[in-house]
Amino acid sequence: MKTVYERADIVPLLAEIFRELGYQGTSLSRITERTGIGKGSLYHFFPGGKEEMAGAVLADVDAWFEQAIYRPLRHGDAREAIAVMWTEVNDYFRSGRRICLVGAFALDETRGRFSVAIADYFIRWVNALHSALMRAGCPEEDAQALAEEGVAGIQGALVLSRALDDTAVFTRSLEAVAKRLDAVMQ
Template sequence: MARLVAERADIVPALGELFRTHGYQGTSLALISERTGLGKGSLYHFFPGGKEEMAQAVLADIDGWFEREIFAPLRASEGECETTAGARIAAMFAAVDAYFRSGRRACLVGTFALGQVRERFTVVIDGYFWRWQVALAGALARAGVPAHEASGIAEEVLVGIQGGIVLAHARDDSEVFRRTLERLRARCRLAP
């Protein structure tokens, strides 16, 4: 009985990839057990709430990552550090491209939003998109975009990212996603 993981956080990323590619219902405990290498004993030790708690943990992990790597940097007001708001928006696009692997990786929040499972995770799903849009709109305003346009453009960016992921998957082609990001970047009045 060699110990495989020290804490549950160690397998959350693997769980994330499973839920991404197989959906909530499509991710069976057998599959989870196989991919993580952990038996049911361990799984239910780390996640007493079973599959639902695993999904919640994954969503919290993703939410935390975006908060740290995307939302917070966007919100950081100028003066705190030397980078401009424009540079931070550019950094967001780069991070998004990397995170979603140019559209080859699905957005778990978006995937959950589309199905019936949404109801189980409403709060997280709702918060994720709202906080992203508000943070981006703020950065856009600080970058010189007229206040009444900022929120609309931010919404446009989120729509584009999600749509780009869908089309990239449908066509099995990451170029659609890259082109979309490029276009959105231009829409934010940033140099490529």
């Protein structure tokens, strides 16, 4: 295992632990067991404990989505940004094999603790997709509903794909939602 020198090195490790065990199932003992990082080092990097670790993970996820998804949707060529969104989302969620940590936190008692970050993640995604759809010629009266449908379609596809242990479900769902959105762009 790589020696960890920076807080940023720990965050991706924590993300996978939170994805696998959820917030409630993740303890410092489980983190040290899975990472090999001692509790003292963890508290050095995250004096606020598990809550600060989860906050750092959510911030890291948010930063990735801002750079790879939201910013291009808001400012790039609309059609190209939407096409890239499907590819990036498929890669990020490993074709449905990786859960959406923000979505998972939204579904359990963790939601109250991180409600602002969770809501912001989804609102910004819907708003960015709405912006791209409008610039791509989607009628204004349809853009908001389609943006919500697009994000909900991705999230639902993740849940169904994981529940059925079938990544083809995720791929088919992404393709179907992409076709639906593409059909309304002029």
